[in-house]
Amino acid sequence: MARRIESTATTVRPRKRPVTIKDVAAHLGVSFSAVSRALNDRHHTSEDMKARVRDAAKALGYVPHTAARMMHRAHSQTIGLVLPDLSNYIFAETASVMAEQCYQAGYQLVLGVSQRDPQIELEQVESMRAMRVAGVIISPCGQSLPETHRLLASMPSVQLARRNAELKIPTIATDDRTGSRNAMRHLLQLGHSRVALVSGDQTMTDKERLEGALDALSQAGVEQPSGLVLQGPLTAEFGREATSRVVQMEHRPTAVLCTNSVLTIGVVDAVQRAGLSVPGEMSLIGYGDPEWFRLWGPGLTTVQLPITELAQACAMHLLRQVGEGGEHEAARRPFEMMLDTSLLLRGSTGPAPGNS
Incomplete structure (x- = not known):
């Protein structure tokens, strides 16, 4: 006797495709190139058109393709930060302050950890260069490699806290x-x-x-x-x-x-x-x-x-380099800024035995 076999398969619905620039253009009744120019903030596009495109893109759920946008720019909206490690609270706090500073300026902070190894440090800087970061803030190893020095000197960069005399870039540190x-x-x-x-x-x-x-x-x-x-x-x-x-x-x-x-x-x-x-x-x-x-x-x-002041000063100077056209040598001219420390007295110090 034949048996009826019930299908338990579920219907697979095609996934909704992502919204594209063509969809935004069709929605507004304008050309693809007009929407592209507005999204990339081109100077010859009116502010009214930019606003209309942004509103339409948001309403339709359009998400820009980050990699594609980077191809049309000299650099991405990212700042690189290379630290020796995160076990020292100073570096963790520094990264937190810088991330906020960069965010407020419209940039994302990308973190690399060198593990105090000069070769890893070089690889981190090379990776950030390949990512087209706008610039790099670095707290260098004690013996950074010559290739690291050359890479940093060729882009907007700032030396944080630790001074390496071989690095010919701006330095912001504590006294x-x-x-x-x-x-x-x-x-x-x-x-x-x-x-x-x-x-x-x-x-x-x-x-x-x-x-x-x-x-x-x-x-x-x-x-x-x-x-x-x-x-x-x-x-x-x-x-x-x-x-x-x-x-x-x-x-x-x-x-x-x-x-x-x-x-x-x-x-x-x-x-x-x-x-x-x-x-x-x-x-x-x-x-x-x-x-x-x-x-x-x-x-x-x-x-x-002064960790907060140190981190803010580094971020602000790098962002200023980028904003002033940091690809030019004059914007990267080396200088030193030294911030004061302070002695904070608590209960662990007292007169030497016999001197009380």
């Missing part, structure tokens, strides 16, 4: 040498003469922060005891290991000045593990001001960086 000098002077005024310095060893910024602290010692006629300058990678592990060594010395330091917020994590951990009271037995100064500096124990005295 770190003065910042660390003032921090060391504060410790000297409290009677500390044995101060451990925990610093990075990779960038010009590391060097300037260390030299600023040593300047203060030299100017005060205080000789830095041997074994109290500790340089290494910018990691919490190195900060912990370096501080663990100095707190076990027979004549241990009475204070630690750290030149990086990530290193400071390890410094604080090592001091706590050693059971030293802060600031009674050990005074501490950090660098930067992540939220935990304010919440930890007595609060951490630190060199505060």
Whole structure:
């Protein structure tokens, strides 16, 4: 006996095709080229026509083809930002401020992370160049490659926070040498003469922060005891290991000045593990001001960086380069802008033991 087989297949309806420029043109009763000129904001198209086209495109649900529009422009409406990493709160906050600044100016921020590797840094810049970004803001590696220098010099670009003398582009940074000098002077005024310095060893910024602290010692006629300058990678592990060594010395330091917020994590951990009271037995100064500096124990005295102002200044200068025709050499002429730091006093610094 024959059986009737019921079909369970569902009807597949053809997907509605995307709205095109031809559809917008037909809706308005104008030519394809007239709509194209209006959407691309051509100067010889009237403002009335541009408004009519924009309204019609919005009503019909037209979405511009970004790649096609880029082909007709010297650059896209994007700004590239290349950072060493995002583990340092300074870079995360910088990216957030810049994204807002670019958005307000009609640009999208594209982020690349170099992982402190010069080759990866070059690849990030090359990729952004291929994407036709309007310009690049970069916080460079300590040893950027010559090809990276050439690429950045050929386009609108700004060096952020870290200064690389080989990069012949505008630089906006903080006056770190003065910042660390003032921090060391504060410790000297409290009677500390044995101060451990925990610093990075990779960038010009590391060097300037260390030299600023040593300047203060030299100017005060205080000789830095041997074994109290500790340089290494910018990691919490190195900060912990370096501080663990100095707190076990027979004549241990009475204070630690750290030149990086990530290193400071390890410094604080090592001091706590050693059971030293802060600031009674050990005074501490950090660098930067992540939220935990304010919440930890007595609060951490630190060199505060003007992150918002720094990020805004970099974004504004790059956008100005782009707006003034950044393909021309004059718009990219190198200069340096240095922003002031400030010493933020909290409860982690006090008189040296025996000086209270």
